[in-house]
Amino acid sequence: MLRKLDESLIADLPPFSRLGRPEIREILDQAAPRRHEEGAAIFREGEEADRFHLLLDGHVRVLRTTASGEQVVLRHIPPGQLIGIAQAIGRTTYPATALAASECLTLGWPARLWPVFVSRYEGFASETWATLGRRLEELNDRVAELATKAAENRVAACVLRMANQSGRKVEGGGIEIAFPVTRANIADMTGTTLHTVSRLLSAWEKDGIVESRRRHIVVTAPHRLVLLSGTAG
DNA sequence: GCATTAAATAGAA
């Protein structure tokens, strides 16, 4: 059995940041910690949503399965956020599959505790709505991009988004996307093909905007990516 | 401007 979880693990995370030590303790004592290998499913689309989770460490790749059986990447989620919160949107099954994009550590609670958390813990509900709101806002941006922007703009915006949300500073001043991501993953999220993404990344690398190895991308000139995204400047 | 197709190369298991 694991040691007691330390309160500092979640005390500063938005859903719990307004709570006192006794409440944090109470919440942790009901949590089941789990480690997920890279590529493992944390939960799957269509399954009974019997738990909700907090992503403590690692990154999650969210997938939808199409009618023809193909999986497409919808988004990536950085650590510190709640995931699998079907209860928050009135669902009893998970709307999508969550894979560990890198090794992940999660805390899970039984779904029956959802209404308890919402009513009992100050700020839990409002922070959850805020998180869902931000995801919706990002989705709106992406739909607008799909309708109005060229492929290069969309891929630039996507890479920039991942660098902002999940970037780690690397020596030399670049920002590395902190989880393994393929050209095909980016193609899914931008409505392009892996060939187009490959061609763009190669061109950007020649221009000194990014450096990429297989499954790893470092953004070396973020400001130039902003220009390429066609969002500002 | 991009997708599609195809073929070659290279890294990882």
Added chain:
DNA sequence: TTCTATTTAATGC
């Protein structure tokens, strides 16, 4: 080796 990721060129809408 076999599987997966990536690159590059040719072709077409």
